[in-house]
Amino acid sequence: MIKTIIIVISVFLILTGFKTYKFLKENIKKIPKVSFEEQLKSYDKLGYKLNNGITKQTLLESYDKSDFEDDTWVLMYVTLGSTIEKEPWTPITNECWHFDAECIEDNGSYTDIIENIKRISKDKLNFENIKDFVDIDNEKAWVSFELNGKKYKWDLRVDNDWVDGSLFDKIRVLNSELNNSEKLTFYGLGQDAVIDYMSEKEMSEFKKITSIRIKWLNGIKDIGE
Numbered sequence: 682m683i684k685t686i687i688i689v690i691s692v693f694l695i696l697t698g699f700k701t702y703k704f705l706k707e708n709i710k711k712i713p714k715v716s717f718e719e720q721l722k723s724y725d726k727l728g729y730k731l732n733n734g735i736t737k738q739t740l741l742e743s744y745d746k747s748d749f750e751d752d753t754w755v756l757m758y759v760t761l762g763s764t765i766e767k768e769p770w771t772p773i774t775n776e777c778w779h780f781d782a783e784c785i786e787d788n789g790s791y792t793d794i795i796e797n798i799k800r801i802s803k804d805k806l807n808f809e810n811i812k813d814f815v816d817i818d819n820e821k822a823w824v825s826f827e828l829n830g831k832k833y834k835w836d837l838r839v840d841n842d843w844v845d846g847s848l849f850d851k852i853r854v855l856n857s858e859l860n861n862s863e864k865l866t867f868y869g870l871g872q873d874a875v876i877d878y879m880s881e882k883e884m885s886e887f888k889k890i891t892s893i894r895i896k897w898l899n900g901i902k903d904i905g906e
Contacts, residue, residue: 809827
């Protein structure tokens with residue numbers, strides 16, 4: 682009996698396979714595409730303002746409008762967190778940061794990370810006197826800075842050119858101690874990510890408009906050991 686049922690179902694699928702595929706293709710709800718201009722306008726309403734000298738044409742130097750529409754919301758978010766592709770490498774906005782975890786090369790690498798976090802936090806994480814040291818061959822690295830009159834120096838793990846994700850855990854703790862209403866957020870893209878800094882209300886509005894499933898940054902669990 683069971684064999685008979687299986688045979689009947691198999692024959693049905695063979696005979697109707699193309700029609701079933703055509704029906705599903707025509708009737709399953711597709712994720713709607715949003716125009717380049719509408720996406721940019723929506724991000725602007727969310728507070729993602731283009732920096733001085735940056736225009737919408739700047740965004741189209743790397744991608745076509747169709748690229749932004751095929752990857753609705755996400756590609757625009759990544760691009761807003763990036764820099765222009767020529768000197769002086771100006772950030773497109775100061776609201777978010779497109780970060781690659783494989784970025785530790787020499788002295789200055791951790792300084793760049795701290796300065797970018799300061800930038801997107803609008804100085805609510807007002808790091809000053811930032812210094813670092815990176816010696817990959819001898820497996821030694823550290824970063825130091827001052828924050829609200831206190832001095833900090835953190836030793837960091839060396840794993841070739843991969844960032845030590847625990848750095849973000851340490852920063853997350855400092856941010857909590859300062860009682861800032863905003864926190865670092867994370868949208869993973871593999872070895873890279875978009876890091877943002879927002880309040881719970883801002884996160885809720887962001888998700889509502891873009892449907893991008895950002896989350897609170899969880900340091901080493903997100904960025905890796």
